[in-house]
Amino acid sequence: MPDQPVKCLVWDLDNTLWRGTLLEGDDLRLPDEVREVVTTLDARGILQSVASKNDHAPAWRQLERWGVAEYFLLPEIGWGPKSESVRRIADGLRFAYSAVAFVDDQPTERAEVAFHLPDVRCYTHDEVPGLPHRPEFTPLVVTEDARQRRRMYQANARRTAVRRDFTGPDQEFLRSLELRMRIDRATDRDLARVEELTRRTSQMNATGVHYSDAALRRLLADAGHEVLVTTLADRFGPHGAVGVVLVARKEGVWQVKLLATSCRVVQFGAGAVILNWLVDRAFAAGVHLVADFRPTERNRMMEIAYRFAGFTTDPCACTTVCDRPDEADTQHLHLVPTPRDAPGTIRVTATDLFPARGR
């Protein structure tokens, strides 16, 4: 499958990324067209790394001097076989070898990688300027999260390192992260990542329903519905889009048709924080809450979040005005909202979504 997208490109340095050979004391040069390939791929969400036979310190210093070191994750600069370097990079990023590409001017190095890792796609240095034009380096959609994928990865690495060394209680660690959540009305630009979230969040999806781009687009234009997107950040950097909420506003009741959060942020209790916020806003608006819930094999955690927030299966007259879900096994969970305290570990900012609305 030659067109399968490349998720990570691993670069050789001497006479591939730069012109010249470091060890021979050449006057090294980073061609503009190569720098442009690096920044272009980065902006498309394609991660990059280095596999080079050199001494680490001087090679890395050279990349820093040109201001491009930050583009390369998990660099492998040393004297081992390149196939092992590429393998460690792919494993470190948790990518299949088929999602990894390798570029090197030396035919023997390409052959060595291809022999041990036949799924890795290999390119010559001559092909570098053309890489951004190839389909495997051209994602169909580049979401906001893709654009900041490398920074999210780097933030996560720093976060994990601090977590490892943190000895206090969990709550204290969460507080030390200075987590900030934003809840905003989704726009056209958010649709791709909202759609992706509904597709990829099977554990934390309250109905298991996957909304297509077209369905979401219709709901964005529908004054009776709110499509909300949640993003999370902390002092290490962005977590990106982590949650989506779909609410139908009815007479006296808000029907939560979908609540899905990314598995990446379960540890921060993001789902519970979103629910807490929603319950508080519903109380302020004087409406009941009804949530569609359809048990799947994987979303028990979401049921626990609803139960924990106080939702029950008790009957209430308000459900008569709610839309009937398409799936017969969908339940209506119900709550008479009460005011909620702000969460202790995440600061929530929401634009004036509820209750006023002037459409």
Ligand SMILES: [Zn+2]
């Ligand atoms: Zn009710």
